[in-house]
Amino acid sequence: EPEVTQTPSHQVTQMGQEVILRCVPISNHLYFYWYRQILGQKVEFLVSFYNNEISEKSEIFDDQFSVERPDGSNFTLKIRSTKLEDSAMYFCASSEMGQVTETQYFGPGTRLLVL
């Protein structure tokens, strides 16, 4: 069964460094998402992406964050200058057409630790 994959599974970085989290969505899906979960807190929506543009973003997704689909398969989340509070599990997801009733398929997550 097709699945969403994410790399790396764990990343440790120093505060102020840039990090890029990578995702490979399911191949025929058109909508892509990033969510994050800070330890002990809820899973929170960050951004959705369709047709090479941001479709929606939350208040969390400020200028420090960016997303990109650099080629036909990868979808990336970049954090320009990491802060301690960016430490979290980051989940990528994809769906076929972005309809509200569709299933969003999630990857296993990247655990980011900012020191």
Add this chain to the structure above:
Amino acid sequence: AQSVTQLGSHVSVSEGALVLLRCNYSSSVPPYLFWYVQYPNQGLQLLLKYTSAATLVKGINGFEAEFKKSETSFHLTKPSAHMSDAAEYFCAVCGYNAGNMLTFGGGTRLMVKP
């Protein structure tokens, strides 16, 4: 605005006992509701979803949930717990005309005792 509350961050049941995980939602538009499960070191996997067809929804692994508009609830049940059901369960809402972002509850960790 939409929100989800899951009562009980931890639920413990004996193997073979009824599983009941509670979810209440708040939404200003007709909601679409989802239950996801997360096994250790894995991503979120869809268990079932309510998309305004039948109010009783059956999902994978013997789970089901009933949408009750009057109670703004979407509780998840399974008649008989199995050891393999031990995981974290997330209820989420997506609102029509509110975009396709999922709003999650805080999660409930289900423990199954032998």
